[in-house]
Amino acid sequence: MKQSPRFDIDLDKHYNATVVIACDTCGHESRVDLKVLSPDVPVRCKCGTQIGMTPHAILKAQERVSQIKQAYGV
Numbered sequence: 001m002k003q004s005p006r007f008d009i010d011l012d013k014h015y016n017a018t019v020v021i022a023c024d025t026c027g028h029e030s031r032v033d034l035k036v037l038s039p040d041v042p043v044r045c046k047c048g049t050q051i052g053m054t055p056h057a058i059l060k061a062q063e064r065v066s067q068i069k070q071a072y073g074v
C-alpha cells in the first residue's frame with residue numbers, strides 16, 4: 001500500500017494555502033499551492049522523486065486549512 005506523503009500547511013497573509021510536502025528520499029520540502037494540487041499530478045522534488053498526493057491526503061490538507069482559518073477567525 002502506498003504511503004501518504006508527509007506534509008504541512010502554510011498560510012500567507014492573504015490566507016492563500018501552500019502545502020509543504022516533505023520528500024522521503026532527500027528530505028527537501030516542496031511547496032505547492034493547494035489550489036493546483038491534484039492527485040493526478042505528482043509533485044516533483046528537486047532530487048527527481050515524484051511525490052503523489054492521494055485524494056485522501058489532499059482532503060486532509062483542505063480540512064487542515066479550514067481549521068487554521070477558523071482559528072484565525074476568517
Ligand SMILES: [Zn+2]
Pocket residue numbers: 023024025026027028045046047048049
Ligand atoms: Zn527529494
